[in-house]
Amino acid sequence: MRRRLPSLKGLQAFEAFARAGSMVRAAGELCVTHGAVSRQIKALEQQLGAKLLAGPRHDLALTPAGRELAASLAAAFDRIAAGLPGAGPGEELVVSSPGTFAMKWLIPRLAGFIDANPGVQVRILEDGGAASFGDGGVQAAIRLHRGAAPPGMTATPFLDHAYGPVLSPALSGAADRKAALLLPRLHSETFTDGWARWAADAGVELPPPSAERSFEHNSYMIEAAAAGLGVAVTAWAFAQTDIETGRLIAPWGFRPLATRFTCLRPALASHPAADRFALWLAAEGRRAKQPPAAIIPQ
Structure with a gap:
């Protein structure tokens, strides 16, 4: 029986927005205008007969139906990517981190995560600026942060500073x-x-x-x-x-x-490997040795 599927372009546009959290970033990833992404998502909503996004244009959020579809699409697209000729085994996890933290703390411990997740290929990008998802395929960002999670992100503090x-x-x-x-x-x-x-x-x-x-x-x-x-x-x-x-x-x-070292991820669409990475960081943080107490110079 022929499958009844909506527009693939619409699905790609919606999945990119859900992952990146921004029409502009989704447009950059797909090499189209942000207006084109918006139109493709609206057409997808009409095809599905369901509202996927809600809120003002500058602060759109996923509806419950949108969250459900985003989770399904993320898993489906990951399976498609893994099945492509030359794709290689496993999934890639791209982590953005300040260089010194990656060199001195993260990489010396990384074998533990790789051993527990043999199907995940971890790639670390050096970046200490504002976390940006979608650029370079980043799915998790390690930053110094305090307080509530930034808008559109999930935050997992894992190490005292x-x-x-x-x-x-x-x-x-x-x-x-x-x-x-x-x-x-x-x-x-x-x-x-x-x-x-x-x-x-x-x-x-x-x-x-x-x-x-x-x-x-x-x-x-x-x-x-x-x-x-x-x-x-x-x-x-x-x-x-x-x-x-x-x-x-x-x-x-x-x-x-x-501030604490914190693992940030997009809140609109979860990435299973990024979520496992955040949990692993939290466990490593709990095991980490505490620094020597401060002494007043005299």
């Missing part, structure tokens, strides 16, 4: 907390106010350093600290491994911050 100064144990004066504050001061362009914020939180007035050195990325700054080029303020998640292996010390411990 703390920061503090670190330096090489080989540096002269490392055992003297006051003397260490006089050493060359290292900065990262991604956290330019790190030293000022730490001093304010610790209630100390920083003396003039012997030198100031700036680096583009946190990872460069951490390597510079381990190489003995000065003292750096960085996150516990970034420095933990180097501290545990003795490459770095943290003479003043780490101060907690209100």
Whole structure:
């Protein structure tokens, strides 16, 4: 019997919108105008005799019927993609993450997720800006976040955030907390106010350093600290491994911050592998070692 199916273009347009959460992003993915996406979805609603979207044009949300269809389409399109010639086994999970977090925390633990999900191919994209889904096929984004989930997203906080100064144990004066504050001061362009914020939180007035050195990325700054080029303020998640292996010390411990490392996903259409990834991150966060308590410099 011939299948009674609605327009494939309409289904593709609706699935792209449900996944990306935006007409503009869906249009970019499909290489059409956002007006074309809107018209295709309206035509699909007429064919199905059901309302799929509701709300003002600038803030459309899925109706219950839309959520049900979006979930079915996501699974169906994943099966189609997996069955295409040359598609290869398994499904791909694209994760967007700040580079230093991926390098220092995520990748060293990633084998656990891969072992538990052998059919999932994980691809990590370096990005620390506003989370954007649909660009590059991103299905999950790791960001520092606090409070309620951003509009159109599901948020899973999984790791506390703390920061503090670190330096090489080989540096002269490392055992003297006051003397260490006089050493060359290292900065990262991604956290330019790190030293000022730490001093304010610790209630100390920083003396003039012997030198100031700036680096583009946190990872460069951490390597510079381990190489003995000065003292750096960085996150516990970034420095933990180097501290545990003795490459770095943290003479003043780490101060907690209100933000948490959080796994963000589109709220309109779930991606099974992304949801499993968020649950795995939460479990890893619960197992993570807590940072040394903060000490007031004296």
